[in-house]
Amino acid sequence: MIPRLKPYLDWRELLAAFSWPHQDDVGRFEQAFAAKMGQKYAIAFPYGRTGLMLLLEALGLKNKEIICPAYTCVVVPHAIVYSGNIPVFVDSQEDDFNMNLDFVPEAITDKTGAIIATSIFGYPVDLDKLDNIRRTYPHIYIIQDCAHSFAAEWKGRTVQKEGNASIFGMNISKLITSIFGGMVTTDDGELLEKLKALRDDRLKPASFAKSICRLLYLIAVYPTFWEPVYGLINRLERSGLLNFFVKYYDESVIDMPADYLEKMSPVEARVGQVQLEKYDAIVAHRRKMAALYHEHLQDISELLLPPLVEGATYSHYVPVVQGRDTVLQQALRKGIQLGWLIEYGIPEMKAYGGHLSTDFPNAAQYALTTINLPLCEGIKVAREVIRVISTIIKRG
Numbered sequence: 461m462i463p464r465l466k467p468y469l470d471w472r473e474l475l476a477a478f479s480w481p482h483q484d485d486v487g488r489f490e491q492a493f494a495a496k497m498g499q500k501y502a503i504a505f506p507y508g509r510t511g512l513m514l515l516l517e518a519l520g521l522k523n524k525e526i527i528c529p530a531y532t533c534v535v536v537p538h539a540i541v542y543s544g545n546i547p548v549f550v551d552s553q554e555d556d557f558n559m560n561l562d563f564v565p566e567a568i569t570d571k572t573g574a575i576i577a578t579s580i581f582g583y584p585v586d587l588d589k590l591d592n593i594r595r596t597y598p599h600i601y602i603i604q605d606c607a608h609s610f611a612a613e614w615k616g617r618t619v620q621k622e623g624n625a626s627i628f629g630m631n632i633s634k635l636i637t638s639i640f641g642g643m644v645t646t647d648d649g650e651l652l653e654k655l656k657a658l659r660d661d662r663l664k665p666a667s668f669a670k671s672i673c674r675l676l677y678l679i680a681v682y683p684t685f686w687e688p689v690y691g692l693i694n695r696l697e698r699s700g701l702l703n704f705f706v707k708y709y710d711e712s713v714i715d716m717p718a719d720y721l722e723k724m725s726p727v728e729a730r731v732g733q734v735q736l737e738k739y740d741a742i743v744a745h746r747r748k749m750a751a752l753y754h755e756h757l758q759d760i761s762e763l764l765l766p767p768l769v770e771g772a773t774y775s776h777y778v779p780v781v782q783g784r785d786t787v788l789q790q791a792l793r794k795g796i797q798l799g800w801l802i803e804y805g806i807p808e809m810k811a812y813g814g815h816l817s818t819d820f821p822n823a824a825q826y827a828l829t830t831i832n833l834p835l836c837e838g839i840k841v842a843r844e845v846i847r848v849i850s851t852i853i854k855r856g
């Protein structure tokens with residue numbers, strides 16, 4: 461079974477995980493991360509969402525409206541609510557998964573405190589349009605959500621530097637992983653101090669038990685993505701027996717993981733440092749895979765391909781197809797797990813107001829029609845995926 465996602469892990473991460481702790485593993489990871497992202501400071505958190513929550517608090521935002529995409533990971537509005545603020549959703553573009561920045565001015569009110577600009581699937585947010593918004597509304601904070609994109613570039617400018625701060629997620633489904641964990645980066649020294657103070661005040665130190673749990677989780681990841689085992693896991697997952705890898709709680713209630721207020725463990729920081737060294741190679745590989753899919757799937761008219769964008773980092777390569785379930789099932793029968801991404805419309809959830817799908821039509825469409833092609837494997841696998849998809853869809 462070819463998995464829909466797979467972390468780039470080898471013996472180096474295991475070695476790092478088991479190596480003797482340094483004085484300050486988390487601090488070292490933060491420094492290396494900031495350097496890699498070209499920012500002055502990075503602050504580590506147990507999850508990206510914890511970082512976002514405390515970032516909003518550090519910016520002094522309370523009871524404010526925070527503008528975010530309707531089509532994003534549901535943990536983003538969760539973190540907004542947990543910070544004591546109110547998410548306000550903006551639909552995607554018709555031909556682009558990112559939030560439509562032309563709709564943002566309409567969403568701005570006296571209560572708007574921040575805009576979360578997200579480069580979803582690694583497609584850089586349009587920084588020219590964002591610049592206009594920043595010029596018109598200089599009092600509104602801009603937060604870049606780089607959980608998918610990391611250092612994606614818009615016309616040569618890296619997205620993570622274009623705002624007051626940026627957030628990153630590093631669970632095993634992300635471009636690089638620290639097992640779990642998140643980062644906030646900024647160039648603002650004052651904000652750094654506030655955020656650090658909040659972190660030390662609100663989060664408890666990582667316990668030894670947490671380090672052991674993370675280590676066990678990491679060890680379990682290796683065999684999980686081994687092909688024969690992955691087939692079994694996939695069956696268990698579909699039967700609902702196993703749902704803990706990246707999704708382990710109910711997404712329709714506003715909730716956080718049990719340990720969201722416990723700091724990143726040193727084990728995670730050491731794994732993250734190894735992954736950071738692989739970052740360039742990982743992105744280069746994904747760009748190559750995306751280009752290959754693009755070249756060979758172009759003439760299937762039933763498949764709407766995502767664009768190839770210079771500077772995109774392709775956390776995912778996500779075509780749009782009608783009749784998605786049939787395609788997914790048939791691919792699975794041929795040993796390929798395509799899966800979907802963000803298969804929910806956040807504003808439609810009861811917890812977020814139960815809006816009609818017609819209120820955010822593009823996000824609602826994407827939630828129903830996107831499929832995810834594997835990017836982590838080699839060229840040989842890509843060719844197999846291309847072959848299978850072509851036969852499935854052409855047969856109709």
Ligand SMILES: *Cc1c(COP(=O)(O)O)cnc(C)c1O
Binds near residue numbers: 506507607630642
């Ligand atoms: C993964 C993700 C985050 C952060 O997730 P955590 O699991 O809290 O680290 C934030 N935004 C988006 C769009 C994501 O996909």
